[in-house]
Amino acid sequence: MGFYLRKSIRVGPLRFNLSNSGVNVSAGIAGLRFGTGPRGNYVHMGGGELYYLATLPPPKSQGRIIKPPPEQVSPPIPSGTHGPLEEIESADVSQIVHSSSRELLDELNQKQRKTRLWPLAAVISIIVLMLGKSSDWPSWLLTILLIAMSLGTYAIYVRDALAKTVVLFYDFDTDMEAAYGILHATACQLASCSIAWHIEASGKVHDRKYHAGASSLVRRKTTSIRKSEPPYVKTNIETLAIGVGRQTLHFFPDRVLVYDSNGIGAVGYQDLHIVVNSTRFVESEPVPRDAEIVDRTWKYVNKSGGPDRRFKDNKEIPICRYEEVSLTSRSGLNELLQLSRCGFGNEFAKAVSLLAKKIPIENAFDRDKV
DSSP: OOBBBEEEEEEEEEEEEEEEEEEEEEEEEEEEEEEEEEEEEEEEEEEEEEEEEEEEEEOOOOOOOOOOOOOSSSSSOSSBOOOOEEEEOOOTEEEOGGGGGGGHHHHHHHHHTTTTOOOHHHHHHHHHHHHHHHHOOOOHHHHHHHHHHHHHHHHHHHHHHHOOOEEEEEEEHHHHHHHHHHHHHHHHHTTTSOOOOEEEEEEEBBBBBTTTSSEEEEEEEEOOOOEOOOTTEESOOOOOOEEEETEEEEEEEOOOOETTTEEEEEEEEETOEEEEEEEEEOSOOOOOOOEEEEEEESSBBBBSEEHHHEEETEEEHHHHHHEEEEETTSOOOOOEEEESSSSSHHHHHHHHHHHHHHHOOSSSSSEEEO
8 A cells, every 4th residue: 555745735825845955835826926945935927838937036144341330130249350440541742752853842732732713713703793783784794794704714714724734744765665655554454454442441350250251351442543644734745643542643754743632742663662462352342343253251151161150141252362552662652452353463563663774863864844
């Protein structure tokens, strides 16, 4: 599975273009554009075979899911059959900082904290129009106000987008492009699993006969593995996103950006540690279509592993073989994924390892931050 590599990015009225000489920025309408770049400022007018291009002088420089407790049947189920569920979660994003990413993280976090003004402008516009309508203002005045306030709100929306957006350009060599392509291909395999879960917490079982013979309980939620850009970041390549509870991991060519509601962190591929294991899981939910059922058990089991016939609602439960992918780092990343199909996690781990080898500690390839 390939990924796109664009040469231009649009952010509001601005267009960022990647050329051999660097990044150019232009703005305007069809037939008339003004721009700036490494070779100076310029104006472009016309279209088709007739156009005018002039360079302007530069300005002067200035200085598994937990179920409710089983029904109280005869005999009653005692308390304390399992230990408390311990959360499996990463540290706060402010602690997950890769050394070479500090400057980028400072800018991303600073822009994320900026307040959007266009919702306030939209609310004020609606209030003014409702006031005018209730006060029987002339229809022509209401029409003018509607147009003016709509244009004003849109202008503020564009301003917000420009103020909060970071533009990143990547320019690959052949080896780096191939390595990042492999990462995309293996992530596509992960996404092809019928279900992927994020495991939020785990606890040890003290008395297995009340928990289908399982040695531990987990709390999990379904998650997604997809192509997606993080908010307020525009880039010329496709990036991968994996939801891990309150946080989202965005896989870029040179690092993993960790997003949550409090801010943004980063993990370098050299620091990203991935461990893949297969596990036998007592599945109390519907079995995914691509899952492998390796055994069966009972909701309540006796010492020999058979059904405990003292319980009236004792049903047979399948045991599936799933794959678990652990993602950790020394800076505090700690996430655990569960996949309904085995065999893809190791390929993803190998792709991350290959990408880490292609990236020098400081700079792997050209990346222009605008």
